Amino acid sequence: MTTADERTTTDYDHHSVDYAENSRAINAELRAKCPVAHTSAHGGFWVVSRYDDVIAVAKNDETFASGYTVDGVTPLGVVIPSSPVPMFPIEMDPPDYLPYRKLLNPLFSPAVSKSWEPRIAKWVDTCLDQVIEKGSFDIVGDLANPVPSLFTCEFLGLPIEDWKLFGDVQHEIIYTPPEEQGPVIERYMQVVGRVYETIVARRNNPIDDVISKLVTAEIDGEPITDEMVISIVNLIMAGGFDTTTAVTANSLIYLADHPEARQHLIDNPDAIPTACEEFLRWFTPQQGLARTVTKPVTVGDVELEPGERVLISWASANQDDAAFDRPDEVILDRFPNRHTTFGMGIHRCIGSHIARNELYTMVRRVLERMPDYRVDHTNAQRYPTIGVINGWINVPATFTPGERLGSASLPGA
Template sequence: MSDHELRYDPFDPEVIADPYATYRELRDRAPLYWSPAAGCWVLSRYHDVAAVLTDPITYSSASGIFPTPADVDMTAILLPMLVMSDPPRHTQLRQIVSRAFTPRRIAALETTIEGIAADLLFQVPLEDDWDFVSAFSGPLPAIVIADLLGVPREDRDRFRAWSTTFVQSNPSRGQLGVEVATALYDYFASFLAERRAYPEDDLMTALVQAEVEGQYLSEEELLGFCLLLLVAGHETTTNLLSNGVVLLAAHPESRERLADDPGLVPGAVEELLRYDSPVQGLSRTVTRPVELHGQWMRPGDTVLLLFGAANRDERVFADAEVFDIDRRPEHIAFGRGIHFCLGAALARLETRIALQTLLGDRSFRWEADLAGAERLSSGPVRGFASLPVR
């Protein structure tokens, strides 16, 4: 065990490049760690993170899910969002949104996603180096989200720019993404008005019309869900795909097995989610005094739950540092409990189809140029702003 001073800053470039050695030290030396850099407590072991996720009474989401400076109130900046709410309103919101965001609606996208993935890959200049993010992993979910909501595909570049800018913002350094959120709200406010006047068979119309026991989403709640769907639904898949092609390039034997047997891909997606989680962590606010690992957290304290560390916890996963496509992990990359990711099925579907498309041509193999890649600078989101491949 190292005797150097333990330090964790989610926005440290070295941590962003490779957080996993630091995560291991946190799990072993300080499973509940106070981070002066982030101004919050940090939990890194699987069972601790899972316990917090399933106790929304003690650990609230209403004050925000990303660590922010004490003088910044994200709830005053962003409109109400499902992930930033507690019961009983969360229960009502989830029921209403679930009426529109149905498994049937997601499953119906399969053929469309297959066509989008094939078309994007067809346009790639395979004989040259190309940017995987801008050419494939970024446009794919942007087009899918645009189709799902019913907005024009020509707006997908704008969607991608909004999403990336918002994710790259860093609340701990005063970058709040307010301008992006405002632009998005303005865009969807007019679109919602159009759907109320002229309904279509799309998610936006379904959201406007969805109700439970006479309750509908308010205008602010609708706009908040649009921001959530764009950022969470878009970035998760983009980064899962980008992280995935890097891993498969580094594990050619696994890539060959997946190419030989596409039926292995769904299980491999789960291992990708565990091994290099696109969402590395989200936070909660403590509502009552809690003693854990010999330390006290007080009401109002923020605790950052490191999904990325929990998913590498050797107390739960044998050979946790080994990438194994035969593993069937009970990971928490999508969270757990009442805030389990509503878009998990869509992310899984998109990633499975994308990987099967990439692996479908036996002559197509790739290398990732990590030296020329640019990592996202957002601590909680792990992925690439650009990823050259050849």
């Protein structure tokens, strides 16, 4: 038994350039040699890397808290280092957390998410229409970033003409180094302003959108405060935008680089959802999230103490050969595929049905409308670090021009 005093230390840092470049090898070494490892990075934390341990920690929300503070003072929550402001309700624990999830669940149910499919398809085609005659586009800037933003504005009830501000801020905040974030934070404050204006408008005049549902709901007999609604809306944007952007960009790059796989999906579009499930496993857009230990507990053969921080590596779990046959290969028809990409336990991703639909639709329509697209690898830029999102800044591509399906331009253009 390893105690907290004899911890196995590593130099693991999910935000390091080394991790961005060698994440699969780093995760494999952790799983093999040190599946519950301690690092001194970012004030010190444990990283849990084996599939079974990841599931056990994520499902034990009593012992592994998500709350922004556990002692009422120190910022903790689900990211390492901690976020400067809390994100609710993801950084809450039961019992306070449960009524919020109960309120949100019906808005994201499989049936409701399915009813949004035509709108997602419409936004995908409108984005592709803007570039189809040119023969060139940026997979991130013209498609994978705009679609989640356009869709989510419509879904939440935010002003649709501001989709670019919302989408760009969520994308840029992820890859801009902390010392250069001033201008992005300023624009982030503009986003918060727009959200607040919408909340005020909906409190006075509710309509059929998510923000109206939030401002007219009650928790324990009280209306939800404006601050809480702002936090929930921000979380839906932060959780839903760049994650989806990242996996779509990675999937389309993979298909451009693997012509047989691309042709297989062009010939068999029904195989796209199962293939996308494998892309979700393989690329794991959100690589890992944190918890805080609330009571003494043993994970693997390591004893953890209250107050210690733990990073749950969804990415490493997805690469574990104890859970996946040939995990180091992309197997387009892998089934079953019990990946951890959307998390596990009570905080499991509420937007997974929407995310899947956005991803399937973007991949399908690109393969249908620009089947010979080629990625310009020389000018494609990956995120310098992938500790928050495993994504791309931009991914230029070219293709044989085609025809528009409609004449609409994007809102606000």
